[in-house]
Amino acid sequence: MSRNVSSESAQAGPVETSIRQKLNDLFKPTALEISNDSSQHRHHTAMRAQGGGNGETHFSVMIVSEAFEQKRSMQRHRMIYSALADEFNDGLHALSINAKTPAEIVPQGNADMQ
Amino acid sequence: MFGRALRSSTSLALRSNALRTQTARPTANAFLARYLSQEHRSMIETAVKEKPLVIFMKGTPDVPQCGFSRAVVQILGLHDVPADKLRTFNVLEDQELRSAIKEYSDWPTIPQVYVDGEFVGGCDIVMGMHQSGELESLLQKHDIIPKSASS
Incomplete structure (x- = not known):
């Protein structure tokens, strides 16, 4: 499995680039996918107030990292939110997070692991 | 019914006179933005803590x-949360x-769900x-919905 498996796209904006860089640096993910969902939210009240937003307001992140071992879902969210505090202060509005450990994405043969 | 209780939802009365005076001062305003x-x-x-289940x-x-x-509303609706609990x-x-609320929970996004005053998540x-x-199980444990009759 290669590091930084990511959906790097040519038109990634500065916010997306910065999110990717910080998550890569902090969590050394074995997989990281970031998708920009901003265009689906342009007409929302909050975004209308900002003239439709800057096109980088809503993202989904799928991240797999050993840093999430022994961490509950809320702790994983908090880790990511705090890593991206600057982005949230600068207009990042919503982040949908799917954070897993490598062990959790391996197909499980037995179900006794909760 | 779930929806009926929610219809009465209003904004929190945060606009006390004290706060108005504070936000009128630019320095205090800058301070408030952070803390x-x-x-x-x-x-x-x-x-x-107003109800066992609170959603911002x-x-x-x-x-x-x-x-x-x-x-979030739809998910909680699936669990038939009684109106008086929400x-x-x-x-x-x-x-x-x-x-x-974002400062309070140290959580940058809305919605936020609380059970018995405790932050559950977004x-x-x-x-x-x-x-x-x-x-x-969480809703049952806090007597928000009835415990299942059989296990």
């Missing part, structure tokens, strides 16, 4: 203004509430708990 004032904190503490959301359960808020706050009606977490069955 949760004691007045805000105690109002939020009251609000999150955008819009109302009948007319949600955001897909994430809508999802209170929602529409943060779009109250900018002070909106920033105060949309992704509630969705995950719903899928794993944790949400039902």
Whole structure:
């Protein structure tokens, strides 16, 4: 499995680039996918107030990292939110997070692991 | 019915005179933007305990203004939460509430779900708990929904 498996796209904006860089640096993910969902939210009240937003307001992140071992879902969210505090202060509005450990994405043969 | 209780949801009365005077001063305003004032904190503490289940959301359960808020309301609706156990706050009606709740929970996004005053999470977490069955157990444990008759 290669590091930084990511959906790097040519038109990634500065916010997306910065999110990717910080998550890569902090969590050394074995997989990281970031998708920009901003265009689906342009007409929302909050975004209308900002003239439709800057096109980088809503993202989904799928991240797999050993840093999430022994961490509950809320702790994983908090880790990511705090890593991206600057982005949230600068207009990042919503982040949908799917954070897993490598062990959790391996197909499980037995179900006794909760 | 779930929706009926929520219809009465109003914004939190955060607009006390004291706060108005404070926000009128630019220096105090800058301070407030960063730190949760004691007045805000105690109002939020009251609000999150107003009912066993409290949701801070955008819009109302009948007319949600955001897909994430809508999802949370729908998930909780699936569990038949009785009207008298639930209170929602529409943060779009109250900018002070909106920033105060984010400071209070140290969580940058809306919606936010609280059970017996304790922060549970936002949309992704509630969705995950719903899928794993944790949400039902949590709601049962706090007597928000009846415990299953059989196990």
